[in-house]
């Protein structure tokens with residue numbers, strides 16, 4: 006199984022972003038997870054297109070844009086131009102999801118859909134074969150450092166079953182409260198791509214922690 010670790014920059018030291026990106030570059034993480042928040046879809050505001058553009062110039066890793074914003078369609082072109090290589094939109098923020106997913110893929114980048122903790126996986130029944138990634142939010146989006154919602158394990162298993170049945174090649178990404186302690190169980194339930202903010206960036210040895218998440 007191909008496992009991917011995507012450190013979430015939200016927990017990085019924003020006074021030293023270059024140093025933090027260099028750490029990720031030197032690590033075995035494959036993706037760099039960038040949380041975009043608009044203060045409307047989620048209560049918090051993080052960073053946006055100019056920051057991603059700067060990050061993409063110094064990152065050797067795949068730029069993973071997690072858009073926690075309303076009306077993401079308005080900004081897809083800008084995120085692609087800024088260097089995003091995977092764009093994940095929220096199921097709850099998009100009206101014509103099929104159109105949005107096709108639009109992202111036609112730009113030559115990967116397309117993902119994220120589900121809030123209350124959104125059932127069954128809603129992906131028809132779109133599943135079109136997706137490159139499904140992001141299961143294992144906390145309510147908006148903040149780092151929250152406690153993992155236990156129901157997510159079962160949800161991941163149900164999603165895995167749905168993707169198999171629908172012949173979808175989509176990766177299962179999990180975001181929120183991911184730790185070295187729960188990583189193994191997440192893989193066992195079908196996740197292949199783990200986002201980790203606090204666990205990586207607040208670790209005394211982030212590169213070692215990335216390896217622990219990867220090889221647990």
Ligand code: DX5
Pocket residue numbers: 013014015016038040071144145146147148149150151180181182183200201202203204
């Ligand atoms: C939360 C973000 C996450 C966040 C995860 O809304 O989508 O990516 O950075 O943070 P941790 O890993 O600290 O729970």
Ligand code: ZN
Pocket residue numbers: 013038039040071180200
């Ligand atoms: Zn995220």
